Each structure stands twice: as structure tokens, then as C-alpha cells.
Amino acid sequence: MDQAARKPRTRIQIEKRELILEAALEIFAQHGFRGATIDQIADAAGMSKPNLLYYFKSKDDIHRTLIQRLLDTWLAPLREIDDIGDPVTELRSYIRRKLEMARDYPRESRLFANEILQGAPRVLPMLEGELKSLVDEKVQVIRGWMRAGRIARTDPYHLIFAIWATTQHYADFDVQVRAVLGPARDGEGRFEDAARFLEQLFVEGLRVKG
Amino acid sequence: MDQAARKPRTRIQIEKRELILEAALEIFAQHGFRGATIDQIADAAGMSKPNLLYYFKSKDDIHRTLIQRLLDTWLAPLREIDDIGDPVTELRSYIRRKLEMARDYPRESRLFANEILQGAPRVLPMLEGELKSLVDEKVQVIRGWMRAGRIARTDPYHLIFAIWATTQHYADFDVQVRAVLGPARDGEGRFEDAARFLEQLFVEGLRVKG
DNA sequence: CTAACGTTTGTCCAATCGGTCAAAAATTGC
DNA sequence: GCAATTTTTGACCGATTGGACAAACGTTAG
The missing domain is CATH 1.10.357.10 (Tetracycline Repressor, domain 2)
Structure with a gap:
């Protein structure tokens, strides 16, 4: 019900969010933010678009999460x-x-x-x-x-x-x-x-x- | 009648094509190919979208022309x-x-x-x-x-x-x-x-x- | 079994996209 | 001047976009 906005709780949420980020990294890196589509990312993650949007509330949300995570290791x-x-x-x-x-x-x-x-x-x-x-x-x-x-x-x-x-x-x-x-x-x-x-x-x- | 496909003839065509390329360079450089829109380029060039498409037959055409021109000097x-x-x-x-x-x-x-x-x-x-x-x-x-x-x-x-x-x-x-x-x-x-x-x-x- | 909760999907929407087209407007050649 | 030509535009189109939504499905605790 919390839409995974702050902290993912169940194991499925953690796994699926990771799966999405992995797929999104591939797509964003190749096409840039505007060039990438949610459908592409959902496809690459093996799930439907609405399902993806259940774990991240927007395309921008995914991108922001990726950038933030990147900077730590970068x-x-x-x-x-x-x-x-x-x-x-x-x-x-x-x-x-x-x-x-x-x-x-x-x-x-x-x-x-x-x-x-x-x-x-x-x-x-x-x-x-x-x-x-x-x-x-x-x-x-x-x-x-x-x-x-x-x-x-x-x-x-x-x-x-x-x-x-x-x-x-x-x-x-x-x-x-x-x-x-x-x-x-x-x-x-x-x-x-x-x-x-x-x-x-x-x-x-x-x-x-x- | 030739839609400026091969060689521009009139002075207006030469000038307007140059104007478009200048505007497109700005937009493409900032947003990438997919991130840029014809409307943005037309706006930056101070003309309507159909008017722009009178001088270049597609978005790809503009981009290709820019790249080709770039490589010579590059x-x-x-x-x-x-x-x-x-x-x-x-x-x-x-x-x-x-x-x-x-x-x-x-x-x-x-x-x-x-x-x-x-x-x-x-x-x-x-x-x-x-x-x-x-x-x-x-x-x-x-x-x-x-x-x-x-x-x-x-x-x-x-x-x-x-x-x-x-x-x-x-x-x-x-x-x-x-x-x-x-x-x-x-x-x-x-x-x-x-x-x-x-x-x-x-x-x-x-x-x-x- | 069942009620509650988490997950997934089909359907839909408004906005924007690249591009077309016919007709108007401006320019040019004579 | 006038007709031919070039230039410009408003209206429009089908496709794609990011995202919403409710209903369906799955899972689990009691």
C-alpha cells in the first residue's frame, strides 16, 4: 500500500526493484534518459509496464535511484x-x-x-x-x-x-x-x-x- | 519542386538550411537525437515545424547532415x-x-x-x-x-x-x-x-x- | 475456508511525437 | 501587371509516450 516509496519491505520487493534497476541501467546507458522508454525497461526486466510502475512511481524515480547509487561507488x-x-x-x-x-x-x-x-x-x-x-x-x-x-x-x-x-x-x-x-x-x-x-x-x- | 533534396538553389534555401542546422546543433548537442524534437529545433530556428520540414525531409536528415559536416572539420x-x-x-x-x-x-x-x-x-x-x-x-x-x-x-x-x-x-x-x-x-x-x-x-x- | 494483503495485468488516457497535406501567402520571372 | 514558382502555415494523422486505475490474481495468517 505504501507503493514502495520509502523502504521496500518484502523480499519480492527488494528482488524486483533490483531487477528493474539492472534493466534500467542497461537501457538508460544506451539511450539516455529521454531516449529510454518505460516499456523498454519493463521488457528488459521481464515484466509489464504497470507492474514496473508498482515498484517505482515514475521513470524519473528509477533514473534518480540509479544516479544516486552510482555516485557512491563512483x-x-x-x-x-x-x-x-x-x-x-x-x-x-x-x-x-x-x-x-x-x-x-x-x-x-x-x-x-x-x-x-x-x-x-x-x-x-x-x-x-x-x-x-x-x-x-x-x-x-x-x-x-x-x-x-x-x-x-x-x-x-x-x-x-x-x-x-x-x-x-x-x-x-x-x-x-x-x-x-x-x-x-x-x-x-x-x-x-x-x-x-x-x-x-x-x-x-x-x-x-x- | 525538388524539395531541397540534393542541392539548394535559391539564396533563401541556403540561408534557411544554415539557420536550421545552427539551431539543430544546439538542440541535438544538449538532448541527443531521441531527446531532441523537431518542434524544439523549429522553435529555435524561428519557424514552424512544417516549414522546417520543407527544407529537410526528416529529423534524421538534419542529424545526418550535421554529423557529416562535423566530421570534415573534426x-x-x-x-x-x-x-x-x-x-x-x-x-x-x-x-x-x-x-x-x-x-x-x-x-x-x-x-x-x-x-x-x-x-x-x-x-x-x-x-x-x-x-x-x-x-x-x-x-x-x-x-x-x-x-x-x-x-x-x-x-x-x-x-x-x-x-x-x-x-x-x-x-x-x-x-x-x-x-x-x-x-x-x-x-x-x-x-x-x-x-x-x-x-x-x-x-x-x-x-x-x- | 476466508479475510487481508501483496502482486500483476488489461485497459485506458491525455500529451507529445514525427510527419503529411492542401491551401494560403510571398516571391519571382516576364 | 500577371502567372508561375517558391515559401509558409494551420489543421490534421497515426504512433508512441508516461502514467492511472480498477479488477484480477496470488499468497499468507488465522
Whole structure:
């Protein structure tokens, strides 16, 4: 009777909501919010449209739930950056974690990319609040490393942007990457090659001179 | 009588088609193909929907025209890479040109990003054909530089991907970049900072070791 | 068995979608 | 001027959209 608005109770509700979110992630990631239809999601989840709307009260509700859930795991790698460890090791494993996420959660990456491309109508407050705070905090850590002469001096914000861009590229632009590399280099070795390249690029690019 | 199918003749047709394409670029870049409506585009172009459809026979027709036009200018910077010049200079100016395009043509970048994100349904043949050929060709140039010991040995494909990703990031994820940098750093200096950072990253990252 | 509750579905709706069409209005060629 | 042509528009159409609803179905506790 509560329409599953706040807290799902029965086991069926928990399972079905999960099923719907899984299907919706697939559809939203591929077609964007407006491009996706409730019927498509219901089909992919193996249920009728009214049945789906019994578990989520609107299309927007599903999307919002997905975005919210995504953000928790999305920022985890950045949170893990620690100013106690070795700077190069810290950055290297941050890059590796981000690349692993692009490999293991490409749909989440594309969902997020779609949202940002459309002007971030649903997550702008989070970007300006939580995300900015977290980045500002890690920028201070990186600045500390630079002041200590442990990595080359550069703009920490743009360093973070570059890591985001290069790693997420393999999820968001997967089709293009595949097309350019061609069938010969289409195996899973792609990610190992990418990891090796990015590691070299950032480690050498941040090496202290002289 | 020819419905402007092949070649526009009158001056009005040329002007109005241009007006429509300009409006459509704005709308498509923001909402994607399915998210955009003919009415929105017609509104933005200051004309009625049937009038718009007098100049383009369908929504798909407009989109296809935009994509086709985009690709010509999009690949121009890559074409300009020359194996005669100094490798570092060549790569540096390629990065700068790509970054300028992200700054000056963000809508084109987002239009392209939307297309790729949705699986490149309209440009996949071009990616696998024309784009792959061009990249393959430039990869050979870069390999030559590496063999000659003029830049560090690494994967040329992923080098190109990294340049694409980092530069286009400033157009496609503009909202996020702005949000993270905050109002204090929101001026046009952003692109100068980005240019400096990327130049350092790639030049140092590709420097030949000892 | 049965009453209460949770789940599922068929049917329906108003709004919006891409696109058509015929006729009006504006422009052009002579 | 006038007729031919190009341009613009209002009205309309079938299809699809997100969502509502009540009735039917399933499940479970007593």
C-alpha cells in the first residue's frame, strides 16, 4: 500500500526493484534518459509496464535511484587517495582503479556521461557540493606532494580531470576505441595496453626534473 | 519542386538550411537525437515545424547532415600531423588544436559524444573505415619517431586516445569541470591552464629517458 | 475456508511525437 | 501587371509516450 516509496519491505520487493534497476541501467546507458522508454525497461526486466510502475512511481524515480547509487561507488577510488603513501604509487593505483571501473562498470560510466552531457540536470548540486569538496580536499594532498618535491609541479585540478577523461574514455567511447583498434586488437588485452600506457604517461609526465 | 533534396538553389534555401542546422546543433548537442524534437529545433530556428520540414525531409536528415559536416572539420587537426616536423612540436600543436576545437566548437564535440555514447548507429562505418585508416596512418608516423628515438616508446593508439579524451573532456564534461573549479576559477583562463597542463603532461610523459 | 494483503495485468488516457497535406501567402520571372 | 514558382502555415494523422486505475490474481495468517 505504501507503493514502495520509502523502504521496500518484502523480499519480492527488494528482488524486483533490483531487477528493474539492472534493466534500467542497461537501457538508460544506451539511450539516455529521454531516449529510454518505460516499456523498454519493463521488457528488459521481464515484466509489464504497470507492474514496473508498482515498484517505482515514475521513470524519473528509477533514473534518480540509479544516479544516486552510482555516485557512491563512483567516487570511492578518489576517496581512497591517501597523503600518507608514496605519491607515485597512490596516483598509479588511482589510475588503475578508475580504469578497472571503466572496464567493469561501463554502463554506469555511460549513464553518468549521458547525465553530464545533458547539462547534469539531476546532479548539478552534487557536483558543486560533494564532488567539489572531495576534489578540493585531494587537490590539497597533491599540492602537498608538489611542495615536498615528490612529484612535478602542475595544476592538480587538471591532473584529476586528465585521469578522469583518459580512463572513462574506454567506457564512454568504447565503440570508437574498438573501431579504431580493429578486430585484430579487440581482445581484453586492450585494457592491459591502456593501463601500461596511462601509467607511463602519468608517471613520466609527473616525474620531477633535474 | 525538388524539395531541397540534393542541392539548394535559391539564396533563401541556403540561408534557411544554415539557420536550421545552427539551431539543430544546439538542440541535438544538449538532448541527443531521441531527446531532441523537431518542434524544439523549429522553435529555435524561428519557424514552424512544417516549414522546417520543407527544407529537410526528416529529423534524421538534419542529424545526418550535421554529423557529416562535423566530421570534415573534426579530423582536420589529425590530418595535419606531419612526419617531417619535430615530433614534440607536432604533438604539442596537435594537442593545442584539439583543445581549441573543444573551446570553440563545444556543441560539435557534444553532438559527436552523444552519437558515440549511443553506439554510433550513424557513423560506425566511418569510424571503422575513414577514421581507422587515418589513425593507422598517423600511428605509423608516431612509430617512426619512436624508432628514431625522438620520443619515448609507447602505444601510439592509446596516445591518440589519451589526447582525444583529455581535450574533448573540456567540451563534453564542461558542466562538471565548471562545477569542480567553482566560480572563482570559471573564467576563460581555464583553457590556458588546461593547455599548460596537457602540454607538460604529454611532453614530459613522452620524453626519452637517459 | 476466508479475510487481508501483496502482486500483476488489461485497459485506458491525455500529451507529445514525427510527419503529411492542401491551401494560403510571398516571391519571382516576364 | 500577371502567372508561375517558391515559401509558409494551420489543421490534421497515426504512433508512441508516461502514467492511472480498477479488477484480477496470488499468497499468507488465522
